Amino acid sequence: MTSKFNRQILGLPIGRRQVLTGMAATGVAASAGLAGPALAQSKKTGVVRVWGEPGPYGGVAVAAMNEWAQKNAPGLKFEIESIPWDGVYIKLMTDLAAKRPPALISVESPIAMQLMAEGLLAPVDDLVDRIGRNRLVDGVQWGYWGAWKGKQYIVPAHHQPHLLLVRMDIVKELGLGDPDTWDWNDLLNAAKAISQKKPDMAGFCMALGRNLCTDYHFAALLHSAGGRMFDAANKFEVAFDSPQTVEALTFVKELQPYMPKGAVEYSFLQVVDAHVTGRTAMSFYWGRTLGRAAEEAKPVFEATEAFNHARNPTTKRRSNWNDFQGWCIPAQNNPFIDEVRQALVYQQTSKDWLIKYCHSLMPNVAPTYKDVADAPELKEHPFYKSKPRTVDTYFKASLANSSSTANELLQGVNPLAGIVHGRSVLAQTVQKVVIDNMKPQDAAKWGAKELSDIRRENMRLLG
């Protein structure tokens, strides 16, 4: 009831569930202007398992694939299986080890690149040709999603940066200035001012738990400071024990008093909860927070805007974490490789389906192709109308600051990043500082040793 009421208040023409239900029921025709040649019909039968992260967009993609199946493989049904973010690594590894992987996986670039370097994925260069090599939005390259030794292994699903979400009503009330101009000191001072002047509200929130979200949040700070885990240009030698890592860890420690006390166990969901329920005025997060707020807390939605991250005072960098989420096809124990490849091309060449994909959780999943990003239909969404600057920051303006552990500071693909996240090395390093009160210098050394172990144990991935 509440969410329906809120959608009406917000003037949303349609809810997320309705989007999915409507698509399944009506089988909206896809525009096939860019579609490649159709193959002979597949006579295979069964369920094609597709893994995706939680969220309606995986369901939209699978709906498109089922539309392809209805025409070309009537015996097949694509089914989405949502894997919780924090469980994705373990779920992937155990199912791959058990030789029953899904037929298609939507996953973030660090894990995709590990699988790619392990030789577990099927190359997709011919698919890229059919999808359109020149379609990518400005500022990105195919390799950001996953290319290794001259071959492309990942097809883009979306790009997805986490940014600085700010309750502008609070910031304006306290006269804290324009968050778009802030550096780290300004962010710290704003968090402090809000914590002191707003009872029951933290100034800032990021994940500090032993989980993937903390890895991703901290990586943005590390990269803003100019630090890295590995040096891609120098045989992936560990570069973590550095003044930049110490600076980023010190900044987290300085911010901690102005975060919710429970932040030391927060992961993805808790950070969203803290923002949507008004327990924090600012947070690091992807666009999902706005989608949740629109459904559950209209005043929070209306007051929240997203900005590129505060600048590091020295480097002036505003690095974010961008998932560069892509589709990958397991090469082994996968009976549906041919069908998945065709269905993927069908979905990727349908502008309608790709717009629906983005619309299903605005502005969490950003378009990767120019024809989609520039389509007038994409802007036919209430969020685009009510928050054009925020949506454009997620979709376009963030790209100049993109980074991730899979491609640190966009200086080279890193096949070790997935293992780093599997072991929560960054999160553990942060926790050494915020829980164990270890000196940032010592924590950086501890993290560097863990990364050295990973490098030593996985030299085979480096080629």
Add this chain to the structure above:
Amino acid sequence: MRPSYTLSDRTVGLLFIAPFVTAALFFMIYPVAEAIRMAFYSYNPLRPELSTFVGLANFEYIFRDPLFWDSFWQATVWTFLSIVFQTVFGVGIAMLLHQALAGMAIFRGLLLFPYIVPTVVIALIWRWIFNPEIGVVNHALQGAGLINEPIYWLSTPSMAMASTIMLNVWKYMPFVVICVLARLQTVPLELYDAAKVDGAGIVRRFLDVTLPQLKEVLIVVIVFRTIWTFNKFEEIYLLTKGGPGTSTFNLAVYSFEQSIANLRLGVGAATGVVMMVMLSLGSIIYLRVSGFGEDERAS
């Protein structure tokens, strides 16, 4: 003359035991043997073709790893305190339930509830119960005026350990109660009558009659509960994932992390082997020291 289809007692006995032996071979002996074998190999499940024999390297690794020792001490604390509280409360509640009161059967039935509900359900419910902002525990404590600030049950190392212990005690105390209650119901009432005649009060009767009668069952219960608690994985993992930091890691969580998150299955297996040896030795020593089975041997 016996019918031709009649089997000898020995054959019947073997047939009866065959299903168990088969199941044990597949589900106990083989996994244990495979774990022992794997403890001497470097094994990445994604690249099984790269498996290599490494001798004692996995054991050297864990004995050099500070996290292994942290996990060992944390497992010891978690096990010791869980067993102490389970035993104390279990005996106390069993004695209360031993009273002949109307409706006692209902209480005995309700008592089993925590033991019956799946651990995953319990852990998720307790995560909400312990939620610092909206959890019922903080709400009740604040409502009663006992605390002013919310307690962050799962966010500080000491409170997280206390919370996991509370969960374990709550869930498994019914097992202790049932075992103790069953034994209490077989204690001859004449012993209490004789003690009363001798002038023994309620405390003296408990110490000199009840406890000695419960000794054997408590020894068994404590051994089993110790083994099961020391090996426990799902409660800790579901409630705290071993955190905050690694403050609630026990050896089972450590083994899981090494095996799955770190893809070092050999190290995880070596941890399991070490746990098996520790618990076997501990159990043997405990049973010897506690004098379990002395009565039978004496008779």
